[in-house]
Amino acid sequence: MSEKPQFRPADETGVPDHIQYMHPMMVANQANWDYHDRPRPGVLRHVTKDGKELFTVRAGTQRQMDVYTIRKLADIGDDFADGHVRFTTRSNIEFMVEDEAKVAPLIEALQANGFPVGGTGASVSMISHTQGWLHCDIPGTDASGVVKSLMDQLHHEFIDEKMPNRVRITTSCCQINCGGQGDIAINVQYTKPPKINHDLVANVCERPAVVARCPVAAIRPAMVNGKPSLEVDEKKCVCCGACYPPCPPMQINGAESTKIAIWVGGKHSNARSKPTFHKLAVANLPNNAPHWPEVAAVVSKIVNAYKNDAKHWERMGEWIERIGWSRFFEMTDLAFTKHHLDTWTGARKSMNSSAHVHF
Amino acid sequence: MKDGDSVDIENRPTPMLDQLEDGPWPSFVTGLKRLRDTKGASYAPMVNDLLGQLNHSYEERMGFWKGGAVSVFGYGGGIIPRYSEVADMFPASKEFHTLRVMPPPGFHYTTDLLRKMCDIWEKHGSGLIAFHGQSGDIMFQGCTTENTQHAFDELNELGFDLGGAGPALRTAMSCVGQARCEQSCFNEAKAHRGIINRFLDEMHRPALPYKFKFKFSGCGNDCVNAIHRADFAVIGTWRDDIKIDQEKVKAHVAEKGRKYTIDTVVSMCPTRAISLNDDDSMEIDNKSCVRCMHCINVMTKALSPGDDRGASVMIGGKRSLKVGDMMGIMVKPFIRLDTEEDYEELEEFAEACIEFFADNALEHERIGETIDRVGLPTFLEEVGVEVDPNMVNHPRTSSYVRTDDFDDEAAKWFERQALEAGMTVASE
Numbered sequence: 001m002s003e004k005p006q007f008r009p010a011d012e013t014g015v016p017d018h019i020q021y022m023h024p025m026m027v028a029n030q031a032n033w034d035y036h037d038r039p040r041p042g043v044l045r046h047v048t049k050d051g052k053e054l055f056t057v058r059a060g061t062q063r064q065m066d067v068y069t070i071r072k073l074a075d076i077g078d079d080f081a082d083g084h085v086r087f088t089t090r091s092n093i094e095f096m097v098e099d100e101a102k103v104a105p106l107i108e109a110l111q112a113n114g115f116p117v118g119g120t121g122a123s124v125s126m127i128s129h130t131q132g133w134l135h136c137d138i139p140g141t142d143a144s145g146v147v148k149s150l151m152d153q154l155h156h157e158f159i160d161e162k163m164p165n166r167v168r169i170t171t172s173c174c175q176i177n178c179g180g181q182g183d184i185a186i187n188v189q190y191t192k193p194p195k196i197n198h199d200l201v202a203n204v205c206e207r208p209a210v211v212a213r214c215p216v217a218a219i220r221p222a223m224v225n226g227k228p229s230l231e232v233d234e235k236k237c238v239c240c241g242a243c244y245p246p247c248p249p250m251q252i253n254g255a256e257s258t259k260i261a262i263w264v265g266g267k268h269s270n271a272r273s274k275p276t277f278h279k280l281a282v283a284n285l286p287n288n289a290p291h292w293p294e295v296a297a298v299v300s301k302i303v304n305a306y307k308n309d310a311k312h313w314e315r316m317g318e319w320i321e322r323i324g325w326s327r328f329f330e331m332t333d334l335a336f337t338k339h340h341l342d343t344w345t346g347a348r349k350s351m352n353s354s355a356h357v358h359f
Numbered sequence: 360m361k362d363g364d365s366v367d368i369e370n371r372p373t374p375m376l377d378q379l380e381d382g383p384w385p386s387f388v389t390g391l392k393r394l395r396d397t398k399g400a401s402y403a404p405m406v407n408d409l410l411g412q413l414n415h416s417y418e419e420r421m422g423f424w425k426g427g428a429v430s431v432f433g434y435g436g437g438i439i440p441r442y443s444e445v446a447d448m449f450p451a452s453k454e455f456h457t458l459r460v461m462p463p464p465g466f467h468y469t470t471d472l473l474r475k476m477c478d479i480w481e482k483h484g485s486g487l488i489a490f491h492g493q494s495g496d497i498m499f500q501g502c503t504t505e506n507t508q509h510a511f512d513e514l515n516e517l518g519f520d521l522g523g524a525g526p527a528l529r530t531a532m533s534c535v536g537q538a539r540c541e542q543s544c545f546n547e548a549k550a551h552r553g554i555i556n557r558f559l560d561e562m563h564r565p566a567l568p569y570k571f572k573f574k575f576s577g578c579g580n581d582c583v584n585a586i587h588r589a590d591f592a593v594i595g596t597w598r599d600d601i602k603i604d605q606e607k608v609k610a611h612v613a614e615k616g617r618k619y620t621i622d623t624v625v626s627m628c629p630t631r632a633i634s635l636n637d638d639d640s641m642e643i644d645n646k647s648c649v650r651c652m653h654c655i656n657v658m659t660k661a662l663s664p665g666d667d668r669g670a671s672v673m674i675g676g677k678r679s680l681k682v683g684d685m686m687g688i689m690v691k692p693f694i695r696l697d698t699e700e701d702y703e704e705l706e707e708f709a710e711a712c713i714e715f716f717a718d719n720a721l722e723h724e725r726i727g728e729t730i731d732r733v734g735l736p737t738f739l740e741e742v743g744v745e746v747d748p749n750m751v752n753h754p755r756t757s758s759y760v761r762t763d764d765f766d767d768e769a770a771k772w773f774e775r776q777a778l779e780a781g782m783t784v785a786s787e
Contacts, residue, residue: 007432008512012563013520014556015531018463018538018548021472026538033541035660046539054539064500066390067477067486074470085473086535087466087490089583096539114385130493133416134409135441135457135500137426142416144387145379152382177678178493181587213723215681242680248425255420268587270579270594271653272627275586277684289417290378313623313657344683 140188181266205247265317324358371411437521464548495532527565543577544595675727
C-alpha cells in the first residue's frame with residue numbers, strides 16, 4: 001500500500017471578522033452616524049453624531065481584476081486612505097479619508113490611473129454582471145466585454161449625477177439571470193429549442209432529472225438510433241435553456257439563435273413604490289461582440305428618454321408607470337408586440353383590468 | 360513550468376478582444392494582457408491561452424467551458440470547476456477553476472490583505488481576481504486542479520474560507536450598514552456572521568435540496584438586493600416614530616424650495632403620511648408610514664429612522680428557474696435586534712427555516728417554491744410563526760376555502776392581541 005497523500009485539514013473559519021479590516025474611523029463610529037450628503041459626484045460625506053466627518057471616494061473598476069490593478073488600488077489606498085478600502089455591491093471600490101484636503105488629490109490619483117470616479121447618487125452606476133464566455137459553462141454571451149463596452153458609452157453618466165434617480169443596469173449571459181433585476185436588464189434570450197447530441201445524452205445526463213427540470217414538460221425520454229436519449233416537443237418548448245446545465249448535450253446556444261433581450265423597470269429598493277421585477281422592452285437583438293452596437297443603441301435611447309422625461313427621484317419603473325407603456329414605447333421607438341403580453345402562470349395579474357387608458 | 364523558467368511563447372492573436380482596450384472604462388482585457396506579459400510568471404502561458412479561448416468565443420459566439428468535480432480536502436463545495444472544450448487549441452488553460460471565497464461582511468479590506476491575496480494567487484493561480492461575484496464571493500478565477508488545494512490552504516491560513524456552491528447554504532452578503540450608514544437599523548455584520556458561521560456544515564458539505572441564500576440589508580433601501588435574491592432576506596426597520604429635526608426641515612425647505620419639497624417628499628410618500636405645515640415644519644402620520652425610506656433618503660439631515668430598531672424577515676426570493684421570479688414574502692414583520700438574545704432568536708428562526716427546507720423541499724426546489732406548493736399557512740405552522748396582516752397585500756379574494764374552524768382561529772387572534780396588550784387570558 002502506498003501512503004495516502006497528507007492533506008492539511010481545513011480550518012472552517014467561515015465568514016471572517018470584518019472589524020480587523022475596517023477603516024479605524026468606521027470601527028470607532030459604528031452606529032454613531034448622523035447624516036450624509038454628497039459634496040460632488042463620486043464623493044460621499046458621512047457625519048457622526050458628534051460632528052466628525054468621513055469622506056468616501058468611489059471609483060469604478062473592471063471587477064475582473066489582474067493583480068497589477070489590485071496592487072495599484074492598494075497603493076492608492078496606502079497613499080491616501082490609511083491602507084483601508086471597501087467594495088460596493090456593484091464592484092466599485094471606495095476609499096475613506098478623514099481629511100477633506102485629501103479628497104481632491106485622491107480623485108486625481110484615481111483618474112490618473114484610469115479609474116473613473118463616480119457611481120454615487122443619481123448616476124448610472126457600474127453594471128452588475130456575471131462571468132460569460134470568460135468562465136461560465138453555459139453562457140450565451142460575454143459579460144465583462146458587454147459591460148466594458150457599455151460603460152465606455154455610459155461613462156459620462158457614471159461620473160456625473162444628472163439622472164432623475166439612480167440607474168441600475170445589469171447583464172446576464174443566460175436566462176437564469178445571475179445579473180439580477182435592474183432598471184435596465186440586458187439578458188440573453190434563446191430563440192431556438194436545444195439541439196440534442198443523442199450520442200452523448202445517455203452517458204452525460206441523468207435523464208429523469210432533466211425531464212423534471214423543464215418548466216413546460218416538453219422533454220421526454222426517447223430511444224434515438226437505438227440509444228436511450230431525450231426528445232423535446234418543440235411546439236411546447238419555450239427555449240429557456242433550463243435543460244442545458246444538467247445536460248450539456250442539449251445545446252441551447254447558437255451563434256445566430258442566441259439573442260439579447262432588454263428589460264426595464266426592475267427595482268430592489270422599497271423607497272416609494274414596492275420592489276418590482278423588470279419587464280420586457282425589446283427582444284431579438286443580435287449578440288454582436290465585441291461592441292454589441294444594437295444593444296448599446298437601445299440602452300442609450302432608454303436612458304435618454306428617462307433622463308429627459310422622469311421627475312426627480314422617480315426610478316425607471318416608476319416613471320413608466322406614470323407616463324404609461326404606450327408613451328414608453330413611443331418615446332423609445334420600440335415595438336409593442338404580442339410577445340409583450342405575458343403568458344406565464346399569473347399573467348392575468350399583469351393585464352389592465354380597468355378603464356384606465358393612456359392616450 | 361516552474362517560476363523563473365523563461366520560455367518565449369507566441370501571443371495568441373486577439374483581434375476581437377483588442378477592440379475592448381480603448382475607451383474610458385478600465386479594461387479587463389488590458390489587465391489579462393498584463394498577466395500574459397509577466398515575464399517568467401507561471402500563469403503567463405495560462406492567461407495567454409485563456410485570451411486565445413476568449414477571443415475564439417467572441418469569433419464563434421459560443422462558450423467553451425464545461426463543469427466537473429473538483430474540491431478541497433474535507434469540503435464538497437466552494438470550487439467551480441472549469442475544463443476547456445477547446446484544450447487542443449489552447450492547452451495551457453485547459454483547467455481554469457474558480458475558488459469562491461467568503462468576503463468579510465460589508466466588503467472591507469486592508470491594502471495589506473489585498474496584496475497577500477494577490478501574492479497567493481500569483482503563486483497558485485492565474486493572477487485574476489473578481490471583487491465580487493454576484494453571490495458575494497471573492498472569485499479567485501483560474502486555477503489548475505493540482506493547485507486548487509495549495510491555493511485554498513494559503514487563503515485558509517490567511518483567515519479565509521470557501522463559500523457555497525451547488526445545493527447548499529450559499530455565501531451571504533451584507534451592506535456597509537452601521538459601519539458607515541446612518542440609516543442602518545441593526546448590526547448587519549453580526550447577524551451575517553452569526554447565521555452563516557452557525558450553519559457552515561450546510562455550506563461545506565452540500566446536502567440541501569437546492570441552494571439557500573441569506574442577505575442582510577440595514578434598511579428598506581436594500582442595497583444588497585435581498586428581497587429579490589435571497590431565500591432569507593433580513594431588512595432593517597424600526598417600530599417607533601421617524602425622528603424629525605424641525606429646524607433642519609425648515610433649512611431644507613429654505614434651501615430647496617417649498618414646491619420642490621412638496622413634489623419630491625410629500626407627494627412621493629407611498630401612503631400619503633406626510634404633510635408640510637404652513638410654517639415649513641413637517642408632520643408625519645407614523646401609523647400610516649410603511650418605513651419605505653424615501654423621505655429619509657431625500658432629507659438625510661432632517662429625518663432619520665426611529666430608535667426601536669430591528670429587522671423584517673422575508674422568505675422565498677429567487678430568479679426564474681423554474682416556476683418564475685419570486686420576491687420574498689414578509690414572514691417576520693419585526694424582530695427586535697439589540698441584545699445577544701435578539702440575535703440568537705434570529706439565528707434560531709433561520710435554523711427553523713433551513714430545517715423546513717431540508718425536510719420538505721423537492722430536489723432542485725427553492726424554499727419559495729416549496730411554500731407555494733404547500734401554502735403559506737403550512738409553512739408558518741412548521742416554523743412556528745403566527746399569521747400577521749403585514750404578510751399580505753390584501754386578504755384572499757377566492758372563496759374556495761374551508762372555514763369551519765374560523766371561530767377557533769379568530770379566538771386565537773384575539774387571545775394573541777390581548778397578550779400583546781399585557782392582559783391576562785383564560786388559557787394562562
